[in-house]
Amino acid sequence: MAKTRVIYWFRTDLRLHDSPALKAALDLNPAAFWPIFTWDPHYVYRARGGLNRWQFLLDCQNDLSKSMSKLNPKLKLFVLREAPQSLFPKLFKAWEVTHLVFEKDTDSYGRERDQVVMEAAKKAGVVVIVKSGRTLWDSDEVVKKNGGEPTMSMAALRAAGGKVGKIPRLIPSPQRLPDPGEMPVDFEQDQPDPAPDLNASRRTEKDTGYKSIAGPSGDFAIETMEELGFPSATTPHRGGESIALERLDKIIQDTKYTATFEKPNTSPAQFDPPATSFLSPFLHFGALSVREFYWRVQDVVDAYGKGASSPPTSLTGQLLFRDMYFAAQAARGAVFHQTANNPSCRFIPWHLPSKTDPSTGIVTGEYHVDSDTAEAWFQRWKHGVTGFPWIDALMRQLKQDGWIHHLGRHSVACFLTRGGCYVDWERGAEVFEEWLLDHEPACNAGNWQWLSCTAFFAQFFRCYSPVAFGRKWDKEGALIRKYVPELKDLDAKYIYEPWKAPLPDLKKAGVRIKGDGLSDKEDRTYPKPMFDFNERRQICLDAMKKAYDVGLHGADKQVLDGSWKELFPDSDTSEVRGEHDTDDEDGGKKRGRESHAGEKRAKPKNTIAAAFKKQKK
DNA sequence: GTATTTGTTGCTAGT
């Protein structure tokens, strides 16, 4: 039998423990074994990612690399800087590869990319082995068992998951890793097109990541922030499998915490340490196996007996929600991330709706500014200067640290959409996509749909108050004092509503309530609240009720051809815009989602189609 | 089929 020469392709599974795919690779008993990572231009240029997440990715790569070197000093994580689509055909030949092994990807770009690579492997006579390991159950199997439909409820997910089978148990960790073979790269490097570079605004230096396939020293080194032209990250949170396993160990040792965990009883105001596990960023990069997390918790719960919490509020319940969103995304594909053409997403005539590419039906990454007021509100929300300290603290924590508690996400998401600004959930999802360390496309889109009451959840009359909700958890305003230092000396009585504080109190605290926080920001000032919340809450409630009565969904004809507008006769005056908003300069023309009459056709910016000029089916 | 209950986590004003 010919000797097996195996490439193990790490992607979003940056770990050695409990990896079904890695086990499959090692079971081949390779004569040559290359653990590689492809530095993919799609992520480098076409995916939004804040500095904190880039840093976290590098942390995970470096930790994994070190762990492999410990098992075999001849090994490390070999990074090759080229698009996998063009790289692999050359690699198969140059390295005389017999097998390619990787963990199944679940996102739309990942699936398209893997299809291309698998075709190339077939052509080259390379055997491809793919194993599911990113979710508790293979999402495609869950969808099949759910009648081909997206899993839109916990009940549906659990029923379908049960039919797929038992969640796989822990796989023994590798004790040794085989030697790599020779690694010639004496072939031409396909240079990526750096435009458009969605990360350009973050670079302070030129990106030099693609100078050569094997990196600046020709040793397949992991890229660095400097090479990518990025300044330092601001987050205190660090990535890597070692940290993830330590953290998990610590949680599991606390049997009471693990067995009785109930998400709604954990505080969104607690930050040091967070009230929840803080393992989601590690799950995102695959530095922790979700199945290992599940079973180690479940074993504690089973042993604990009476008094243990149960899904959906328990720790394992959180993981089930993750699988629910993954399976819903698997069923819907790319439109899961948008309203247009998404049959399970309710249509609400939000402000700042996305532009859609008529040829693909996919959003372009640009949006209509139908209201200057809404745009100003959105910018103030994004940058944490709404004048509501609870909201601002959370948004600044998100930007600075890359993580906020789940209930904090609820609070700011409700505020931006159905409970305040009436701005499209897709705008908020984009900001989270950029700033969250644990940004998981399926969970992000799903949770934004949930909070905006466009799918998964519908009780829009349950509205988070930017004052009361925070105060319930944090009377003294510790979170605000940390992330909104302008207010750190203000009396607790006014910390959630500084505009109500008497002048002497403000003076004592050394702060003035002034301006909008964006323009001409003066020292020792904090902005006035950008609207009367109770007034906005009522306007939004009425508008939501109206939209629910109309009952349109994202794939309905009226939504796609723009005729939905006839069903919302007052949509650009009273109930949607509110009394502050009198601008009507475009007469609502720009608000049609598909009928771009008189408009230049927007170029797709953030789509696979644009990146690789491939036709979507 | 209809009616009732349930659903990860609202707010206020009460006991």
Place this chain on the structure above:
DNA sequence: CACTAGCAACAAATA
């Protein structure tokens, strides 16, 4: 501090 009713009222699951 834990719990409840009332607020107005959605959609899916269950009886």
